Amino acid sequence: MTRLNTMAQLRRVSDRRARREGRRPARRPRAEDRSSGNRLQWAALAASSLPGIAALAALLFTWVSVDQTGEQVRIAERGLVTGRFNAAIGNLASPAVDIRLGGIYGLERLMRDSPDDQPTVVTVLTAYVREHTRGPAGSAAQARLATDIQAAMTVLANRDPSRDGSGDFDLRDVRLRHLGYMGRWDRAHQRVIGINFPEADFSAADLSDADLGDAGLAGAVMAGTTLREATLTGAQLADAVLTDADLARSRLVRADLRRIEAAGAHFEDTYLTRAEMADARLQRASLVRASLPGANLRGADLRQADLRDADFTGADLTGADLTGAKNLSTAGFDGAVLKGARGLPSQQ
DSSP, rough: OOOHHHHHHHHHHHHHHHHTOOOOOOOOHHHHHHHHHHHHHHHHHHHHHHHHHHHHHHHHHHHHHHHHHHHHHHHHHHHHHHHHHHHHHHHTTTTHHHHHHHHHHHHHHHHOOOGGHHHHHHHHHHHHHHHOSSTTTTTTGGOOHHHHHHHHHHHHTTTGGGTTTOOOOOOOOOOOOOOOOOOOEETTTTTOOOOOTTTTTTTTTTTOOOOTTTOOTOOOTTTOBBBBTTTTHHHHTTTOBBBTOOOOBBBTTBBBBBBBBBOOOBTTOOOOOTBBBBOOOOOTTTTTTBOOOBBBTTTTTTTTBBOOTTOOTTTHHHHOOTTBBTTTGGOOHHHHHHOTBSSSSSSS
């Protein structure tokens, strides 16, 4: 109680002093004053936030505008691609060879600029080659290959196969005699690049005297294909189907022929020096006078093959099966590795 009285006295003294000095006595803030102060604080906070809200709205508007612009650009680009494609297709129908060449190279540029369109371009170019080269053997196809066909094949050979997608790489029954070399010089890596035909279908095609040196033909289907006198030096033919194919007098030096399916194929007078032919299936194949020095034939199936005057000097026939091979006694096996080979005469 004494303390309360003392506080009251001090307050009265303070009020009298304030009146003498002309000041309003201090008073305790009321509830309405505090409410008014809060409103002012919120108003100030809202006012300070306005620039940020405006900036956020501007950013949102800009993002929507950019997205719409990007979509418009994409639509314009697709329209440009479509226009280029249609122009190239129109050029292919021209009677003038230079205009047809322009169409072929236009499709090549389109294929590089728009990888998503490569399957379509591959389908178009292979169809173009088929329609302009099909015909009976011994006809006008015997002549030197037309310039536009050579160009189309070169474009196809130098594409990136990984982008083929569902492209229809169908070259069955085409006539491509004297097909020229399709590799290109890569200045950046100082080497020849191409030729890419993996898993392509060349069934019953005529590739006589074609230059397919170092070609990538792994897994290609070449059943019944004519490759007489063709150059396939260093070619990659692993797992290719060569059933009944004609490779007489062709050059397959250092070629990769592992696991090929070549039953009934013709290799008469063929050069297979140092060729990789491990696990090759050569049943009933004709290797008459074939040259195979240093070839790798480990595990090869040569049952009933005709080996008349074939040269296996230094070849590796470890585990090969020569059961029923014809004219085996005339073949040369000097220095050949015959460990585990089956079907050899006892003196071998």
